[in-house]
Amino acid sequence: MSEREVPLSEPTLSYADLAKREHQLSVIFNTIADVTFVLSVEDDGRYRFIFANSAFEKATGVPVEKVAGSYVSDVIPEPSLSLVLTKYEEAIRTSQRVSWLETSDYPTGRVTGEVSVTPVHDEAGRCYQLVGVVHDLTKEKQAEERQLLLTEQLVQQNSDLQQFTYIVSHNLRAPLANALGFTDLLSRLDKRSDTFDVSLQHLRTSIQQLDQVMMDVNNILSLRDSQDGYRPEPVPVAAVCQQALLSLQEALRDCGGQLHNAIPATLHVAGSRAYFHSIFHNLISNAIKYRSDARPLQIDIAAAQDPRLGTILTVRDNGSGFDQEKASDNIFQLYRRFHGGTGTAGRGIGLFLVKAHAEAMGGAISVRSRLDEGTEFTLHFRPRADENLPH
Amino acid sequence: MKTYLIDDDNLATYLTEQLLRAEGFSNTICTFQSAQKALDKLLMRAKENLMPQVVFLDLNMPEMDGWQFLDALAPYEEELRGHCAIYILTSSLALADLEKSKEYDLVAGLIHKPLDSGEIRAIQSKLGGDADAE
Numbered sequence: 001m002s003e004r005e006v007p008l009s010e011p012t013l014s015y016a017d018l019a020k021r022e023h024q025l026s027v028i029f030n031t032i033a034d035v036t037f038v039l040s041v042e043d044d045g046r047y048r049f050i051f052a053n054s055a056f057e058k059a060t061g062v063p064v065e066k067v068a069g070s071y072v073s074d075v076i077p078e079p080s081l082s083l084v085l086t087k088y089e090e091a092i093r094t095s096q097r098v099s100w101l102e103t104s105d106y107p108t109g110r111v112t113g114e115v116s117v118t119p120v121h122d123e124a125g126r127c128y129q130l131v132g133v134v135h136d137l138t139k140e141k142q143a144e145e146r147q148l149l150l151t152e153q154l155v156q157q158n159s160d161l162q163q164f165t166y167i168v169s170h171n172l173r174a175p176l177a178n179a180l181g182f183t184d185l186l187s188r189l190d191k192r193s194d195t196f197d198v199s200l201q202h203l204r205t206s207i208q209q210l211d212q213v214m215m216d217v218n219n220i221l222s223l224r225d226s227q228d229g230y231r232p233e234p235v236p237v238a239a240v241c242q243q244a245l246l247s248l249q250e251a252l253r254d255c256g257g258q259l260h261n262a263i264p265a266t267l268h269v270a271g272s273r274a275y276f277h278s279i280f281h282n283l284i285s286n287a288i289k290y291r292s293d294a295r296p297l298q299i300d301i302a303a304a305q306d307p308r309l310g311t312i313l314t315v316r317d318n319g320s321g322f323d324q325e326k327a328s329d330n331i332f333q334l335y336r337r338f339h340g341g342t343g344t345a346g347r348g349i350g351l352f353l354v355k356a357h358a359e360a361m362g363g364a365i366s367v368r369s370r371l372d373e374g375t376e377f378t379l380h381f382r383p384r385a386d387e388n389l390p391h
Numbered sequence: 392m393k394t395y396l397i398d399d400d401n402l403a404t405y406l407t408e409q410l411l412r413a414e415g416f417s418n419t420i421c422t423f424q425s426a427q428k429a430l431d432k433l434l435m436r437a438k439e440n441l442m443p444q445v446v447f448l449d450l451n452m453p454e455m456d457g458w459q460f461l462d463a464l465a466p467y468e469e470e471l472r473g474h475c476a477i478y479i480l481t482s483s484l485a486l487a488d489l490e491k492s493k494e495y496d497l498v499a500g501l502i503h504k505p506l507d508s509g510e511i512r513a514i515q516s517k518l519g520g521d522a523d524a525e
Binding site: 175176180185199205 | 400402403405406407409410413451482483484485503504505506507
């Protein structure tokens with residue numbers, strides 16, 4: 001305890017009585033589940049712990065013996081420190097109890113609590129101590145965050161499904177309407193005319209397109225199903241990228257393009273080999289498909305690692321790009337196409353699959369593009385992504 | 392009747408063109424795979440007073456879609472009114488598209504693909520019925 005004498009109402013108590021009372025107080029303090037501490041307000045304006053109960057140690061992982069006598073600035077980490085110091089000053093200035101919600105990272109993990117400090121004044125009205133209580137809300141906070149995350153995921157999934165249904169119905173309807181129209185037209189045409197032959201061929205093509213949409217739907221649904229039994233393995237991404245390139249090598253050579261794969265051979269990312277293969281295959285084949293005629297195609301694939309952010313893979317090209325403002329996040333939507341014209345026009349399923357595969361591995365994908373300059377896809381895998389994978 | 396078909400799906404434009412021909416609707420049909428190109432051409436022709444009397448417009452197209460085409464035409468509404476009837480021809484059955492089409496004064500109607508002879512005749516009679524036979 002502090003050397004400062006606490007004024008006692010019963011000056012006749014003996015030393016043994018005092019010791020007994022102190023023991024009782026300390027038992028009470030240490031059985032309280034809320035973190036409780038007393039700070040001495042030093043003359044130099046600093047704050048020193050003079051007491052902390054065992055709940056303090058339990059919540060923060062800092063031993064009580066180490067806390068008592070230490071300065072606040074040596075125990076509480078930034079950025080919480082700056083916050084608590086302004087709160088202490090407020091309590092002293094207003095002579096009132098101040099409380100706030102606080103989240104701090106301690107050795108035992110992230111702790112969220114409702115903190116309150118109450119100033120204690122001496123006879124001259126000067127604040128010489130602060131009594132602090134932290135009501136630990138970590139569990140409640142975690143439950144709340146889990147709930148929020150779950151709700152967000154559900155809302156997202158629901159809107160994805162609605163979008164999926166809408167898109168599929170639309171894309172089934174288009175070839176179906178053509179097929180209907182051609183059967184109508186065929187019945188009215190001269191069987192020996194060229195138009196009859198062409199229309200019959202077009203009818204066939206329409207039905208094949210219809211079949212293709214059904215196959216796409218089947219592929220996408222089976223991808224969703226297989227996520228239940230999915231277990232991540234360490235994938236050597238550089239090698240998988242080279243494999244994906246094999247089948248595209250000819251197309252790349254034919255257009256005079258160059259690909260530089262700077263991913264370190266030792267880099268492994270937890271995920272699925274087949275998904276990474278699909279991601280690289282789709283991104284490289286897109287880069288080839290939408291290259292610029294104005295310059296030889298250059299594709300750069302690179303990886304960066306950050307202990308906090310995880311692994312970041314980038315696939316960049318100097319192709320024709322697209323107007324990001326017009327496209328926004330629609331680029332990853334099923335059957336969404338951004339390049340008109342014939343020949344190179346895609347079906348609009350590649351990027352949808354890339355996104356679905358990246359997300360199935362707990363990753364995320366984003367894109368930056370400028371018209372006539374090029375496109376850069378960024379894949380982001382959090383550290384220990386395996387923990388975040390759906391099981 | 393001078394007619395524009397705007398649709399990125401070349402099977403659909405072939406079909407519509409043949410159906411129109413079979414009904415003797417028009418013998419001057421221009422097809423466009425890109426709404427932007429159709430827009431440029433239409434505005435150029437409008438200056439020469441040679442704009443199409445009928446436009447069949449698809450909605451779902453890359454780059455410029457049907458709605459964007461209509462938005463781009465909005466400043467020329469006065470010149471086009473009464474001369475150029477735009478029909479949306481879409482495979483979409485979405486009610487939202489039908490509702491939205493009503494917001495555009497230039498849109499004479501929304502037709503679900505495929506175009507059939509009944510609808511072709513209805514347009515013919517609405518536009519004066521002076522269709523030029525093949």
